[in-house]
Amino acid sequence: MPAKYSWRVYAVCMFAAIGGFCFGYDTGVLGSILTMEDFIYTMKQRDYLTPLESGTLTGLLLAGCFVGALVAGQTCEIISRKRTIILASIVFILGAAIQTGTNGYAMMVTGRAIAGLGIGGLSMSVPLYQSELAPKDIRGRLISLQQFMITVGIMIAFWCDAGTNINQTGQATWRIPLGIQIFPALVLFIGAFFLPYSPRWLVSKGRNDEALEVLALLHADGDTNNALVQEEYHEIVEQIQHERAVAITNYLELFKGTVRRRLILGILIQVFQQFTGINSIMYYAPKIFKQAGIDDQSATLIASGVNGVLNMLATIPAILFLDRLGRRKTLISGALFMGTAMLLCGIVMAATGRVFYDPETDQNDIYMGDNKHASYFCIVMIYFFVAGFAYSWGPVGWIYPAEIFSLNVRAKATSFSTAANWLMNFAISEIVPVMLASITWGTYIFFGCCCFFMSVCVFLFFPETKAKSLEEMDQIFAGSVWAFRDRAPKHIEHGINDTEKASIGSTKE
Secondary structure, three states, X not given: OOOOOOHHHHHHHHHHXXXXXXXXXXXXXXXHHOOOHHXXXXXXXXXXXXXXXXXXXXXXXXXXXXXXXXXXXXXHHHOOHHHHHXXXXXXXXXXXXXXXXXXXXXXXXXXXXXXHHHHHHHXXXXXXXXXXXXXXXXXXXXXHHHHHHHHHHHHHHHHHHHHHHHHOOOOHHHHHHHHXXXXXXXXXXXXXXXXXXXXXXXXXXXXXXXXXXHHHHHHHOOOOOOHXXXXXXXXXXXXXXXXXXXXXXXXXXXXXXXXXXXXXXXXHHHHHHHHOOHHHXXXXXXXXXXXXXXXXXXXXXXXHHHHHHHHHXXXXXXXXXXXXXXXXXXXXXXXXXXXXXXXXXXXXXXXXXEEEEEOOOOEEEEEOOOOHHHHHHXXXXXXXXXXXXXXOHHHHHXXXXXXXXXXXXXXXXXXXXXXXXXXXXXXHHHHHHHHHHHOOOHHHHHHHHHHHHHHHHHHHHOOOOOOOOHHHHHHHOOOOOOHHHOOOOOXXXXXXXXXXXXXXXXXXX
């Protein structure tokens, strides 16, 4: 019989996920704005942006995210997960305000970089915060709220862009969508003051009574004597007592012992998430749909808006069933589904489209207007790809790194894996416009092959973590590196990995 959990833990994790909304909105809003004539002219006083210029506008946000994620690894430990969320919200509001009031390309790039610092901090601290508040049986569901809110942000951004493009003229077509993102960040900034601290962070700071009260409030309506609350509380205290003997004080120690394996897997899953190609689809959706045969600007934006709605709806199955299906099956099935969609899209584009060189922009482009059936097929494949990502690599890409590390390394290691996500995101945002402008349909073939490769890696190396407490992760990762064999030792002293045992033993000596 599954345990019933208080509505408060859902409410707190959902509110914290507003940080994901800010990330999603800022991702979605720029993709459509990059195609708006008034925005392009305001930026460079000409009627087009080069691939490098458009790539830099997306890339500078991601570079800021990379730095923000690394900084958040320190602030989450020092000032708490909660206060890091507050600080990151302030930084994002500043960046969004600069973007809204921009008078040229340099100011826009600056605003993107500052907003990136805020989003990087939120993308690292929010899943970490959620994982430490969530009961193990529904941890996947609660961290999935982060990805769900990302997709909500992307969807709303697409429709705001479409609405202003159709109903507004001049600079209002892009300043209004850019300004809207300030409001949710302001709500998060104010509301975060009323969120509870992470109970695991409180115990690590010696504030055990407060930690017990938070656990009771979130999981048992304030009953500190509840059996589940007491069990989780004592697990946390026991684990932290062991970890204090081997406290990790710098990043180099993350590469030692069993922590190294988890760090590699945490980084890989974040890197793989980017090599699905999803953010290139989201950033450049209007251009991609134009390549697929939709020529009209408004129709292109509406097709992107439908893409955003599908992305959001397809995340809901992950929220409902991820803790039942497990991480491995979800990742493998999603990668195979996405890879098939991307390959079919690229093959049909290659077979039916006409690649031509545009001397005005110095780019290759593809025209599919002569074959509407093929155009619609490619658009459907892109929709299938987005749906496949939304139920699998979207949520699990954030869940897995947030749950596999011990508390003494969790903030540092999660910041490392999140920073890897943003680094790859930055690299791909720089090369995708160049790929679309040079190899056109080959871009989809490339990402399709990446997805198939990822499915093999997950099958071989990524162990299952569903329904395991954060304090049980040492046991899961103490077994063979070949995850498909599932031969992790069943009797391992709770909470202590090999590295920790050696360190404790040497301390006693």
